[in-house]
Every structure is written in C-alpha cells, then in structure tokens.
Amino acid sequence: MPGTLPRFPSLPRGVTMPALLNSLPRGINPPSLPRGITMPSMPTLPSLPSMPRGVTIPSLPRGVSLPRAVAMPAVTEAPRRLLQDCCSVLDHQTPGGLCGCCWALRPRYKRLVDNIFPEDPEEGLVKANMEKLTFFALSAPEKLDRIAAYLSERLTRELNRHRYGYVCIAMEAMEQLLLACHCQSINLLVESFLSTLRLLLEADKPHLHILATNSFVKFANIEEDTPSYHRSYDFFVSRFSEMCHSDHEDLDTRNKIRVSGIRGLQGVVRKTVDDELQVNIWEPRHMEQIVPALLVNLHGLFSAFPSLFSGSPAEQTEVCFRELLCRAAYGHINNAIKPVLMHLDSHSLWQGRGFAVQCFQIIMYSIQSQHSHLVIQQLLGHLDANSRSPASVRAGIVEVLSEAAVIEATGSVGPTVLEVFNTLLRQLRQSVDYQLTGYYDNAGKHKTSSIEEKKLQDAVIKTIGSFANTLPIYQRSEVMLFIMGKIPVPGIYPALGSPNSGFEGSRMIQVMLLKSLLQVSEHYESSNLLTALPSSFLEPLLSFTLMEDPEIRLLVLSILTSLIDRRHNASRLTTASLAFDVSSLEMKEDRCSRQDNLFMRKHAQRLYRHVYLASREENSGRSHYQALFTLLAVLSVELANEEVVVDLIRLILALQEMTLSNQECLSVFNRCGIHALCAAFLNLLSQLGPPPTLHQHITQVIESREKDAPHLLPEVVFCDKPRLPEGELKVDEALLFIQSKICEALAGSSYSTHCERFNTPYTPQLTEEDRLSKRKSIGDAVSLQVDMELPFCPDTPQTEQITFETLKNAIEDRGVVEEEERRKRMEVVERFQTAPFEEIAAHCGARTSLLQSKLNQVFELIIRPPPSPSGHSAPRSTPVYEMKFPDLCVY
Numbered sequence: 001m002p003g004t005l006p007r008f009p010s011l012p013r014g015v016t017m018p019a020l021l022n023s024l025p026r027g028i029n030p031p032s033l034p035r036g037i038t039m040p041s042m043p044t045l046p047s048l049p050s051m052p053r054g055v056t057i058p059s060l061p062r063g064v065s066l067p068r069a070v071a072m073p074a075v076t077e078a079p080r081r082l083l084q085d086c087c088s089v090l091d092h093q094t095p096g097g098l099c100g101c102c103w104a105l106r107p108r109y110k111r112l113v114d115n116i117f118p119e120d121p122e123e124g125l126v127k128a129n130m131e132k133l134t135f136f137a138l139s140a141p142e143k144l145d146r147i148a149a150y151l152s153e154r155l156t157r158e159l160n161r162h163r164y165g166y167v168c169i170a171m172e173a174m175e176q177l178l179l180a181c182h183c184q185s186i187n188l189l190v191e192s193f194l195s196t197l198r199l200l201l202e203a204d205k206p207h208l209h210i211l212a213t214n215s216f217v218k219f220a221n222i223e224e225d226t227p228s229y230h231r232s233y234d235f236f237v238s239r240f241s242e243m244c245h246s247d248h249e250d251l252d253t254r255n256k257i258r259v260s261g262i263r264g265l266q267g268v269v270r271k272t273v274d275d276e277l278q279v280n281i282w283e284p285r286h287m288e289q290i291v292p293a294l295l296v297n298l299h300g301l302f303s304a305f306p307s308l309f310s311g312s313p314a315e316q317t318e319v320c321f322r323e324l325l326c327r328a329a330y331g332h333i334n335n336a337i338k339p340v341l342m343h344l345d346s347h348s349l350w351q352g353r354g355f356a357v358q359c360f361q362i363i364m365y366s367i368q369s370q371h372s373h374l375v376i377q378q379l380l381g382h383l384d385a386n387s388r389s390p391a392s393v394r395a396g397i398v399e400v401l402s403e404a405a406v407i408e409a410t411g412s413v414g415p416t417v418l419e420v421f422n423t424l425l426r427q428l429r430q431s432v433d434y435q436l437t438g439y440y441d442n443a444g445k446h447k448t449s450s451i452e453e454k455k456l457q458d459a460v461i462k463t464i465g466s467f468a469n470t471l472p473i474y475q476r477s478e479v480m481l482f483i484m485g486k487i488p489v490p491g492i493y494p495a496l497g498s499p500n501s502g503f504e505g506s507r508m509i510q511v512m513l514l515k516s517l518l519q520v521s522e523h524y525e526s527s528n529l530l531t532a533l534p535s536s537f538l539e540p541l542l543s544f545t546l547m548e549d550p551e552i553r554l555l556v557l558s559i560l561t562s563l564i565d566r567r568h569n570a571s572r573l574t575t576a577s578l579a580f581d582v583s584s585l586e587m588k589e590d591r592c593s594r595q596d597n598l599f600m601r602k603h604a605q606r607l608y609r610h611v612y613l614a615s616r617e618e619n620s621g622r623s624h625y626q627a628l629f630t631l632l633a634v635l636s637v638e639l640a641n642e643e644v645v646v647d648l649i650r651l652i653l654a655l656q657e658m659t660l661s662n663q664e665c666l667s668v669f670n671r672c673g674i675h676a677l678c679a680a681f682l683n684l685l686s687q688l689g690p691p692p693t694l695h696q697h698i699t700q701v702i703e704s705r706e707k708d709a710p711h712l713l714p715e716v717v718f719c720d721k722p723r724l725p726e727g728e729l730k731v732d733e734a735l736l737f738i739q740s741k742i743c744e745a746l747a748g749s750s751y752s753t754h755c756e757r758f759n760t761p762y763t764p765q766l767t768e769e770d771r772l773s774k775r776k777s778i779g780d781a782v783s784l785q786v787d788m789e790l791p792f793c794p795d796t797p798q799t800e801q802i803t804f805e806t807l808k809n810a811i812e813d814r815g816v817v818e819e820e821e822r823r824k825r826m827e828v829v830e831r832f833q834t835a836p837f838e839e840i841a842a843h844c845g846a847r848t849s850l851l852q853s854k855l856n857q858v859f860e861l862i863i864r865p866p867p868s869p870s871g872h873s874a875p876r877s878t879p880v881y882e883m884k885f886p887d888l889c890v891y
Helices: 017-022 077-090 097-104 108-115 127-139 141-160 164-180 186-202 206-220 234-244 251-272 284-304 313-326 330-346 355-366 369-385 391-407 417-437 450-469 473-486 502-522 535-546 550-564 594-615 622-639 642-660 668-685 692-708 739-746 752-759 778-789 804-811 815-834 837-863
Strands: none
Touching: 108 127, 108 141, 127 141, 127 164, 141 164, 141 186, 164 186, 164 206, 186 206, 186 234, 206 234, 206 251, 234 251, 234 284, 251 284, 251 313, 284 313, 284 330, 284 355, 313 355, 330 355, 330 369, 355 369, 355 391, 369 391, 369 417, 391 417, 391 450, 417 450, 417 473, 417 502, 450 473, 450 502, 473 502, 473 535, 502 550, 535 550, 535 594, 550 594, 550 622, 594 622, 594 642, 622 642, 622 668, 642 668, 642 739, 642 752, 668 692, 692 739, 739 752
C-alpha cells in the first residue's frame, strides 16, 4: 500500500546491528533507504541519576567492553530492538544494543550468578563460571545472603516458567556453595536454601520432591561450626512423613518417593539430634509423625513385596529406624516407643508371631543396652492397659516381651525386677478368671475361649522363664522366692484369685505358677544348694508333694530335680531302666563340699519323708515314679557320701516294706511301681561307689525277678501296657532286697561305720504339714482357723467330763455335727476371701488380746510360790522378766 513503510526482518535474538555490519564482506554495503524516507529520530533515553559522592561505576571485567551505538537500519526496528534489550535485561542475559550499559551496571554477584546458567539447560552448570562464583563467595562472605537470595529468585522464576532444567542448575549451584562455605556465614545461605526447598516440596512434581530431598540430605551431612537459633524443621518433618505414605499409581515412582521421604526424615534426625539449640525432634508431636511413617514402609514391604526388599523402602526404613533409636537418650525412649505401640494397636498387628516381634527386635538391637529396660517397662504397662483386650492381643504382647527379654544383654531388666514378674503373674490370674467365666470383661459381653486363654498362659509362662534367664544368679533366687510367695500354700492361702474362680481357679493358679517356677529353675545354676534351696523356699515347695492333684506333685518333683541337678545329668536319668550306663554320667571328682554336707544334714530327712509319702499316693502314675527315680538318682550323684548312701538304702528298704504291708491301701500298679523303682535305683546306686559285693546282691535279686516276677521290674511296669498280675500281689523273699545281706556287703568298707543305722528302720515323722495338705478338700485347709473360732471362755475351766452321755454321743451318728462344722469352715473361708482387710485385722487383734490374757494367767500360776506348811505365804519373788538391771551391768 502507498505510504506504508517496508517491513524489515528482525534480527536473531542476541545479535546486534554492529555485529551484523562487521560480519558483511568487504565491498558490500547495506542498501540505502528509499528516496523520500528519512531516518526517524532516536527515542530520547531517560537521564541517569547522578552518582553519589564517593561512589564510582564498577569497572567491566577484563576483556569485556561496551558495544558501540550504531544507527538503526530501519525506522520500525528501533522500538523492536529496545523491547528485545529490555527482555534480555529481565531474563538476565547479556544484552546488546543501546541498553547494554544496564547489564554492566548490575552488581557483580548477580553477573556471576547469571554467568553460571548456559543458553541450553541440557549443557548443565557452567563449571568455570561456578568456580568464579565460589571464589567470590569465599572472598566476600558478607555477600552470601544476597547470592542465595538471588539464586532463589532465579529458581523461583524458572520454576514458574516450567523450565526445570534451569531449576536443577540453580539447586546444584546452591549445593556447591553450601559445601564450600564452611564458615560462620553459612547461616546466611541456609535460610534462602531452606525456603527454596520448601518451594520445591510444595510443587506437584515427584522429580522435584526427589531433587529437594537429595539437596536436603547433602545439607544435613554438613557439620556446622556455629549454632542457629531460629531455624524450624516442622515443615520438613510433616512433608517427608507425608512422602513416606505416598500412594502413587506407578509402583516404581511410589517407591522412589517413599525412599526420598525416608532419607529426608533421616536427614532431619541427623541435623537436629546433636544440636540442643535446634528443634527437639524427640517431642511427641514429631515422633507421632516420624515413627508411623517408618513403620508403614517397614510393614508394607515386609508383607506385600517381600521379593522387592533389597533396595526397597523397607531396607532404607530399617536403616533410618535403627539410626533414630541408637541416637535416643534416656529421656527420649518413651516418646519413641509409644508411637510404635499405638501403631500396632491401631492396625491390629499384635496377633501372631509376625511384624510386632520383628519390630521390637530392631528396637532392642538398636537402642543403647543400658536403656533396654525402659522398653520392657513400656511393654509391661501396655500389657496392663490391654488387660481387657482379646486373648490374641494379650498373647501377642507377651510374645514380644519374651523376645525382648531374650535380646536383653545387660543381665537386668531395670530397678523393678520383681514388678516385671508381678505383672506377668497378675496376667496369669486374670487369664484364669477369664477362662472360667468365658468372658474377658466384667460386663460379660465379650466372649473368650479356653484354647485362646491357654495359649496366653503358655506364652506368659515362657516369658517368665525368658526374663529369669537374663538375670544374675542372686536375682533368680529372689524371683523364685517371689513366685513361691504367690502360690496358694496349703493351709495359708486356701483360695487365691477372684471369688468367681473358686477352688478350681486356685488349683489352676497353683499349676501355672509351679510351671513358671519350673521355667526359672531349669536354667538355674548354683554351686551352693543352701542358697538355691533355703528353708523359706524348700518347706512350702515340699508341702505340695502332699497334694491330691497328680499334676502338682509331678511339677514339684521336677522343680526339685532341676535345682539339685548342677551337672545336668537329669536329662540322662529321665527313664528308670536296669540297663543304664553309669559311664555316661558326669560324675563329680571330689568329695561333697562342706556346704553340701550342711544342706543334707539340714534338709535330708525332710526330702526323704516327702519322697516316701509321694510314692504311696493312689493316683501316682508312670511319670511320677520315673520322676521319683530321677530325683533320687540326682541326689546320689550330686550329694552322696557314706551317710547319705546308707540313708537312701534305708529309704528304699522302707518303701519295699510299705508295699508288703496290708495296712496301706495301694493298688497293684502302685505296689509293682514301687518295687520297680527300688530295683532301678539300687542298681544305679550300687555302681556309684559302694563295694562290688553290694552290686552282686542287687544283680542277683534282679535276675530272680526276671525269671519269676518280671512285673517287679521297670521295663515291664513303666511302659504303655504294663503286664500286672491278677488279684493280690505276692512277693517271695528271694525277690526282695534283704537288709542283712546289704549290711554284709557294706562291711569292711568306709560305709561300715554307718551300717548301725540299718538297725533303726526308717519311719517318716508326721508333722503339721499332713493336716494342712488339703487331702480331701480345701475346707480342711482351714481347720486350724476353725479351731480358733470355737467359743472360748477364759473364766470357766475347760475340763472334759467323761460320762455315759459322752460315750453315747460318740457312738451315735454325728452327721449333723459334722455338717455344722463344715458350714463353719466354709464361713471362715468366705470371710477371709471377701471381708475387708480392716475387719480381718480387728478380728485377729481381738483373738490376740484373748490369747495374751490367757498367757498372763498361765504365767501367774507358774511364778506363784507353793503354799507354806505353816500356813503363811512366802514372800513373793520378783519375776526375772520384771527385774531391772543397772545400765553398766555386764551380761
């Protein structure tokens, strides 16, 4: 169109007119403007403000000069070039043309930062220019905050323009500056660095999250010389925890995000745990985010992707979890363990031997050994808190406790050792109540089964043994005494447990506590039996050998055997046999020690008595006689001397005599079992030191039994289908062990000095234990208390008048009287079970006062002088207990 100016093509970006003119070949001139067209006047540039006094324009870098101003070839090109120069300035690129002086006037740190960015982001960071920027930052550390702010500004702009290549370059530059600036001014860089990371983590691109996490991990590994008072890592804790829960559709991307989140949490822990001025990472609000995030990955990969464990989030999670726990101090353990318990509760992970056990194995192996008892206490408290939970949950917690006790390496579970066993025993008692009632709550809404409760009880018993094995010897003795104090002892604690459980509950508690005691005693090793079996422990333990329950008697025999067996021979002596090889036993080389002799002198007769009484129980089976054989064999191996051997032979002869007596109500099996027990034990004892002539007599009797009476030998009696004679058992004298022949065999040896003891047959002395042994019912156990409840008048003399009516009443049926006595006994039992402690104490105090008044009357009768023949009473002498001695009297 006429009047329209011709349009010239625009120059490429970054190419100026002078450069274009200089590039033309010599002799070629640019075309002149058409006639009638003049060059428009150049736009007026705004005047620059004057520089303050003392401030000079910085010189240009060496080799860099300002381009010369040239005339524009066209009228419309000038505004276009002006716009391009302005865009170049805004893009922080090297400008050309008339506005080139603007870039030269920019601060040097900005020009150095701009130079590290290449034209193509795929080329990566310009290393030469990065070295210049690093040198400048080290030379002028006061400019670090400006450099960091400018880098953050550039990164933000590139991020908004989705130019992620330049974003990666900016982050790489910031990382290199952080690694290079190990000086006090690094705090100037950190704030901008952390704000940049927040910006990247808030984006919706997974690769930016990974980029930010990698940068944060590098920053976390830097050891700073100066503390910082104003940093906050709350955002990073929450964001990294959120990344650990990523549910991205792509499995590979999800794993990468989770691994990045775990590494980020690991970096936060490393950065904050050793600096007291930083945020306290052990606070509950942080632990409640970190620990569940780790456990989700640990459990998810264990269960769902076991084949991907290597290099998966689970592997990184375990490393991070271990590092977190190993850095925990004494006051931080509880805050770290509580979220673990909450996570297992909320996801129902206690059932079965699975993730909960693996999790606490990691915990116990990672924390410092001196802090491991805190984990045990946390688990015990959690077990109490779940006392009304299903049996499977309680059993899972107990299983974890057992595994944690095995890992416990310090030999102690803290200052409250007995509290651990008290909690476990309380769980046993509650489990018995739940098993008998069928519900694990008082309201009767949640049912439970006997099978589940028995599994829990077995787990608790196993855990008690595991705990006891981690303790030193002296503490195991205390634990055994503690458990013994919890067992219902006959005549002292007639019923233990809730009123709902009744007598059956007491029996079940006795069985389970004795099983717990057996678990502790199996691994108990002590060189001094006086310490292992003190009177306070041995007497109540032996009283259980008089119980009617065969299971209780068998447990007591096993406990005694395990405590006496210090050389571990019991496992070789479990079967009573005549073909036993003594050479397989681990015999002692020296004589009995002084402590062993003292123990036998103090407790031997009590042991023999209970063996004698336990062998004649009607409901004793094959296992009971084998347990008696093992106990006697262990006694002869561990504690035998001349006197003990003679007493053991006397005991065997007394047992043999008991089987021949018609006064004992023994079955044929019991009589044959005792004969077999005597034969097996004497055959073993005759090979342990007595003269060979004794072994010859024992062998002769055994051979006679093999021919004429095989039912008197252990191989025939102690089998699945014993061959017993029909009718009454008749034993010839040739089939018996003769006392006179045994004395002849022992004559002329070191045993002959004690042979005179054979002249006195062994007869067990009946003591108060027999009356307090619950022979028929638990009501008989409180007969002593009933006797104290009978009406008593101190003023009336208690003399019994034997008359015709007395004899008549003795002959008549006393069923009504016995029923009344039984009712009174049950009332006493119920009172001691249900009455409050204050009422029982007041009642006992009243009876004590009554007894004291009666004693005073007796003392008066004792110290009263006899009447004088003359009728005058002699002067009363002062009793010894009323005499007052001088203070300086020498006693």
